[in-house]
Amino acid sequence: MQGSVDYRGRTKYDATTARAYKDRPRRQQAAEMALINRVFKLVPSSHKVLDLPCGAGRVSLHLAEQGYQVTAADYSDSMLEITRAFLQESGHPGEVDKQDIEALSYSNGQFDTIICFRLFHHFPNPKIRRKAVSELCRVSARYVALSYFSPFSVTSMKRRLRVGLGGRASExxxxxxxxxxxxxxxxxxxxxRDFARIPLLHTLHVALFERTR
Incomplete structure (x- = not known):
């Protein structure tokens, strides 16, 4: 079943956009992987991990190099192609699947841990957010690590100010x-636990959730 709404974050990663996304600035890459390291200190390295969306495979490779058994998944065919090549070239080939976060084909509790990094902030309404979270929780046996953008940060306040002054609304x-x-x-x-890249300054957070029932 396909997702309910084609919001821009779902459809924008064609071949050109996917290649541009792959080449993250080194400083940003280092800061984001450091944030993920803080989260995964709480996750056993024996865990089977689903990286969804995998984007260009940078999180998948980072976790595979730490000993996690990683499955990468994304909705964009272009991203999947880049990830497969990237993991192969890096010596960590693994399963790479096409998946729709609103209708995952995986079975209940198939993965010990799921990381959903840099996707949630693309969801335009609570209906999609709720559906995505329900699917992530369904296929996770224990943990879900989810990144989101906090409204209580300098970055978010600047975006709101720009809109208030007549600028283009952020997507x-x-x-x-x-x-x-x-x-x-x-x-x-x-x-x-909730982890912030830079508390109150940067908008990017990763929250780690654990199954209680």
């Missing part, structure tokens, strides 16, 4: 942690 949607947490609570998951 990146900030979501309070309380809202994110409510979606997980309804699926039987509790917040373990």
């Amino acid at each position: 990146k949607y900030a979501t309070p942690l309380a809202e994110v947490e409510s979606y997980f609570q309804s699926q039987g998951f509790a917040l373990v």
Whole structure:
């Protein structure tokens, strides 16, 4: 079943955009992988991990190099092609699947841990956010690590100010942690810890949730 709405974050990664996304600035790459390291200190290296969306495969490779058994998945055919080549070239070939986060084909509890990095802020409304979280929780046996953009940051305040002054509205949607947490609570998951890239300054956070029932 295909997702309900073709929002821009779902459809924009054609071949050209996917190649551009692959080449992240080194400083940003280092900061984001450091953030993921802080989260995964709480996740056993024996875990089977689903990286969804895998993008260009940078998180998949980073975790594979730490000993995790990683499956990469994405909706974009271009991203999947880049990830397969990247993992092969890096000496960590693994399973790479096409998946729709709103209708995953995986079985219940198929993975020990799921990381969903740099996708949630593309979701334009609560209906899609709730559906995506329900699917992530369904296929996770224990943990879900989800990145989101906090509205309580300098970056988010600048975006709101720009719109207030008549500028173009951002296609990146900030979501309070309380809202994110409510979606997980309804699926039987509790917040373990929330990690900020730079508290109050940078908008990127990763929240780790654990199954409680």
